[in-house]
Amino acid sequence: MTFLQPWMLLALPLLALPIIIHLVHLRRHQTVPWAAMRFLLAATKMASGLSKLKQYLILALRTLAIATLVLFASRPLISGISGWLGAEESQLSIVLIDRSPSMQLKLGETGETKQQLAMQRVQEWLSASGNSKIVCFATGYDEPVSDLDVRSLTSDPRLEPTALSSNIPLLLDQAREYIERNNVAKATVWIASDLSEFDWRTSDSTWSVVRDGFSKTPTDVSFQILDLTPQVFNRSIKVTGAELTDGGAEEELQLSLQVKSSPLDAAPAQESVSVELEIAGNRTAIPVSLERGYGEVSRFPIKFTAGMPREASAVSSNDEEKSKTLGWGSVRIAADANESDNVAYFTFETKPLRRTLIVSDNPSAIEAITIAASIAPNPTAKTSSDQVTVKQLDTVDWNQYAVVVWHEQLPTEASLELIERFVNTGGQILFLPPEIPNNNTSFGLRWNGWESLTKTRSAEAESQSNSLDNSDAAVGARVEQWRNDSLLLGNTMSGTALPLSTLQVAKACRIAGNITELATLEGDIALLVRSDAVSEQSKGDVYALCTTTSDENSTLGTDGIAIYVMIQRLLDAGMSKVGSAKSITASTEQSTQLKDSQSIAIAQQSLSSQQWEQAGVFSKDKLLIAQNRMNEEDEVKLVSDETLQSVFGELKWYRIDAVAASNSLVQEVWRWFAILMLIALLAEGILSAPSRRAKGLKPLFSQPTR
DSSP states (O other), rough: EESGGGGGGGGGGGHHHHHHHHHHHHSOOOOOOOOOOOHHHHHHHHOOOOOOOHHHHHHHHHHHHHHHHHHHHHOEEHHHHHHEEEHOTTTEEEEEOOSGGGBBBETTTTTEEEEHHHHHHHHHHHHHHOOEEEEEETTTTTSSSSOOOOTTTTTTTOOOOOOOOOOHHHHHHHHHHHHHHHHHSSSEEEOOOOOOOHHHOTTTHHHHHHEEEEEEESSSSEEEEOOOOOOOEEEEEEEHHHHHHHHEEEEEEEEEEEEEEEEGGGGEEEEEEEEEEETTTTEEEEEEEETTTEEEEEEEEEEETTTTTOOSSSOOSSSSGOOEEEEEEEEOOOSSSSSGGSSEEEEEEEEEOEEEEEESGGGGGGGHHHHHHOOOOSSOOEEEEEEEEEEGGGOOGGGGEEEEEEEEEEOHHHHHHHHHHHHHTTTTTOOOOOOSOOOBTTEEEEEEEEEEEEEEEEEHHHHOOOOSBBGGGOOEEEEEEEEESSSOOOOOOOOOOSOTTOOOOOOEEEESSEEEEEEEEETEEEEEEEEHHHHHHOOSSEEEEEEEEEETTTTTTTTTHHHHHHHHHHHHHHHHGGSSSEEEEOOGGTTTTTTTTTTEEEESOOOOGGGGGSEEEETTTTTEEEOOOOOOGGGOOBBBBHHHHHHHHHSSEEEEEOOSSSGGEEEEHHHHHHHHHHHHHHHHHHHHHHOOTTTTTSSSSOOOOO
């Protein structure tokens, strides 16, 4: 309990006033022995105990009346559960602020967002308690927000809403490290979050680190979770595709988008919403029909004519790129409960070439791969494959290539540095074994030498299957098993498995290292592996195929379906790094990509140093980048009490309803003390009233008046 007028508590010594008056009153009358009263006193002695009890009750009520009067004048405050947990002003208060898009949902008629309400509730307690030791950890910051004033907790520009998703266990771990580093004796951790499963990440392994860390620390820590879970009907929009098709003098942008309502059970069975589309300052409306809260538009056509102005463009010095169209746009729905999910941004450009770089000491051994990389997957796609040697790597423009096929000794030193940079930016690389591998190690991979897998087959088997060499009646090892949940070997869109079981491998090169086997041959020999030694920050992948497509090594060249599918899937994955139009989701990992960029359009105005946190369109060098919130932010999945108990374990945690208007964390309770004072005075008056005498009776003795 705290007080708005604490100086009035100086009047508490007045509680002794009724006691002093009582003692003085006892000394006013002197006792004089009188023989005639001796028997009367003995007769009334039995009633003296009740009389004393009555006097003591009157004295207590008078003291209580004065105490409540003093407390009433001091204007006391209480804070519900939090008042009992955090009444010590000397303890440290740590505030964890979830600034994700889901926290921007407006609640009630006041129009306050979840984040604003949470900050207001925390501010009420911190201001009332007079606690000056405050540390704030917020989404988007690796270190605590310093120089934070309690009074500006709801208005500090550094705590504005973002498009970033939160990581609650990571914020808790940062708070734990701060507590341990500063040897804090007692702390209360306020968690201002709406309990969204995606932000709480309850299956994340970081929770075990958090539990163990707080359990072992000598600090007395309690956690107070502000319950902001009530849901309000809301709609969100996102762009699922923006593809510019070639059309000579006239190009066409095919736009795909989705509109979704939440919660779905509150949505009408049928409805139509209008989506505002803006490109280069031109606006148009797209009607979207929603069925049970969900609607989708696929490949909506937008015509472009030659010379149409673009708000953003990038032209390189390459003649091939000079006529390239590059632009951006946005889609928006009408304002509703959450403004952060009412807009989505996209970029588009003339389709870049699907380029593959072949690095080989013997190109003929992988000719089938070169052919597969040169075949376009659809009529509108353009492909290109270039061959270089290791000595020519310095002349390569790595930004133009999506895939590198490496048929050389594993790269080291300068060449390895180039390849690592390529993979880190999203490029895909496929290593194939050279004719005579050495002991080089790259990405945790090392070739261990070739092994012959051919065997003589029976006449009956010869008549039923194809061979690598019919004259010798030899057969290679077959693919024994493969992972159809992997990128390269997954089933087709129709669910059909790749025809790997018909392949034969006569020679394979053993491989060792930190790998995941995606396909194995008979005899438990790896055919295709993925490196697990790639940096966690890397956006690309590293694969190794343990044979080549030459006829003497395998039938991958003659049965070309599998190798074609693998190369095209590698190109699909690697195309995310090619071109000038990019689309990313807001995250702390993307902060480096938007460093030193210029904002073209932004959803939420913020400090210039924090613009990368917002949804919008940015330009950097020759790149045009559209950033949006993560799709999971639109999902309504909340953490239950059972899950909270599981993630916090034996730690002290409390869940406080921060939404209900009557549940303000800090309330003035002077009215209750005024009522208590009146009750005490009334009871004292009743007990002090003279007792009724029997009608018609007079006292036997009366004391003369002095």
